[in-house]
Amino acid sequence: MQISKRSPFDFAIIGTGISGACMAYHLDKLGKSVIVIEKDKIASGGSGAAGAFLSPKLASNSPYTKFINSSFEFSIKFYKENFPKFLKSNGILRILKSQDDIDKCRLYEDILPKNFTYLRADDIEMVKKDVSSFGGYFFKDGATIDSVGVIKEMLKVIDVVDSLHVESFDYINGYYEIGDIRAKGIVFCAGNSQDFKQLEYLGLKNIYGHRIDVKTATILPFHLHKSCSISASHDGLVHIGATHIPNYKYDKNRDYDVEVSRMIELAKSYLKFDGFEVKKVNFGVRNSSLDFFPTLGQIVDVKKTLEKYPYIKKGSKVPKEKYIYYPNLFVHAGLGARGFVLAPITSKILSEHICTHSNIPKRLETQRLFVKFAKKQKSGAPAPDVRDFTPLF
Ligand SMILES: Cc1cc2nc3c(=O)[nH]c(=O)nc-3n(C[C@H](O)[C@H](O)[C@H](O)COP(=O)(O)OP(=O)(O)OC[C@H]3O[C@@H](n4cnc5c(N)ncnc54)[C@H](O)[C@@H]3O)c2cc1C
Structure with missing residues (x-):
């Protein structure tokens, strides 16, 4: 494909599972230029293996059950209206x-x-x-x-590069550079990938x-x-x-x-x-994630934030606006056993957050997992490996 034609992009999305496909779909609809990068071929991760059942959750009134069931209703409507050919109702x-x-x-x-x-x-x-x-x-x-059909359909109008394993990237003059690809931001939709140290605090x-x-x-x-x-x-x-x-x-x-x-x-x-x-x-x-809710939002720079506010480890509260974030680096992951139920709504929430700064519900935001991660660190103890990395840019 002709990467240079539309490069630089607003966003490079890493991963062509249902997470990356839905993110590309919504960001594109909101007028952003996106490119999706896949290390293998389209939908070759968990999404391609899924039975992709759209099923509600029963026998509880927990916040998680309520969230699943409202997402279930949203997803049925979403697929029916936009991708009816791929829905077996x-x-x-x-x-x-x-x-x-x-x-x-x-x-x-x-x-x-x-x-x-x-x-x-x-x-x-x-x-x-x-x-x-x-x-x-x-x-x-x-x-x-x-599953594979719907993902391919979502990506039909999107630039996709396959067989490109993203292992590192640079941040130069306000752009991320992944080989020849330049983008103002990155959204990690890489499923169970262990490739990115920036995501380790999420504990997926x-x-x-x-x-x-x-x-x-x-x-x-x-x-x-x-x-x-x-x-x-x-x-x-x-x-x-x-x-x-x-x-x-x-x-x-x-x-x-x-x-x-x-x-x-x-x-x-x-x-x-x-x-x-x-x-x-x-x-x-x-x-x-450990609390089963998906995780979406901007990625916290754990090392810099804890250097600035070490007492977060002891449980002191610091407003999330004060955390230090990687510029324009986002994640959409932790979709659990119901990726096809959740991705349509969670990707919409994240896309709108990116484009209009609308709020991400507290239970879904990346910051909740940062606080959990930070509290697990003993004050004075040497920082564990996962945080002690040199940022790639
Ligand atoms: C057997 C099975 C059955 C399931 N059944 C259901 C079900 O019935 N209903 C339901 O809703 N959900 C189901 N799920 C869960 C659902 O499949 C997942 O929640 C969903 O696939 C997660 O999507 P994802 O896009 O986050 O991850 P993935 O689909 O894993 O996509 C991540 C993509 O990123 C790529 N990637 C990773 N690292 C890199 C890198 N460094 N550079 C470039 N590309 C990279 C991978 O190759 C992959 O294609 C099932 C899952 C499995 C495994």
Whole structure:
């Protein structure tokens, strides 16, 4: 591609998962020029491996549940209005696991997105009886997304450079330089990448999972979720997926096929399949913050901020406006198990923040994780490696 034509850009976005694609989509709509850089090929990270189920959260009235369910409603509308071709709106059946589940779901029904029905075990025909004995909630708006398709569509009108692994960049005269690419700002949408020391204070954790594409004659008319998810059948295929290995670090001695077999057995315990041929096993890693909320906003320069305000470590409050930030360096990450549900709204919030200085809700902002990180440091103790870096610019 002709990078020089539009360079310098307003923003270089690193990563072509759902995070980077949604950020590019919103920043472009807000009139910013963007380029998206990918180390591999489009959607080759966690997003490409995802089952991409759009499903609400049940049985709680926590702020996180409320946030997920409002994001769920937003995402359904977003994909329906802008990318209807990639939305498979079959409805989703969430199987309950216990009487306690039923009680909690009933108690917090007002937190659930609209258009749901409680189904008793007898009403659920396709699912094996011992699995569905507590019934389930059917959400008419539940759906899956063609993950790679929707990302490619979002990036269709955007400059994308693939096969470029960003390992460092310079900041010269108000521009970031990544090889030949120049941009006024950078947005990190790099998923579970460990490449950027500036992001280490966020403390994001990696969880590994699979999506297994299976050919079967069984016609499942709705998406199904219990401990793993099974998609409605399309063109003779169902997708079985879950992220299930926490604190993931690649271990060459681990037999990941065992995990795949376990997930297949789990899916088979839910449904009687008429034929079952594994066509493809996709695997990927997604990341989450310690409080599960995504993290978005400008990146705090941890070293300089703690040098200036060392007492933050002891719990003293310093207004976030006084922190020292890397100029025009932003992050949109920690989308957890629901990246496709969250990215449409969180990327909109961050794009508007970047363009109009609108507020980012406190629970989502990067500063909350900085305060947590700082308080963990013992006063007087030598700074741990993660903060003791030389900025790259
Ligand atoms: C098996 C599995 C099943 C899932 N199921 C669902 C689901 O049903 N519903 C749902 O909503 N979510 C699901 N998720 C979670 C969802 O996929 C993630 O939340 C989402 O993909 C995160 O998107 P991302 O763009 O932040 O990261 P990624 O998709 O990982 O994208 C990051 C991109 O950045 C690139 N990159 C990294 N470092 C660099 C660098 N230095 N230079 C250039 N490029 C770089 C990577 O190659 C990658 O393409 C699932 C995840 C997995 C793994």
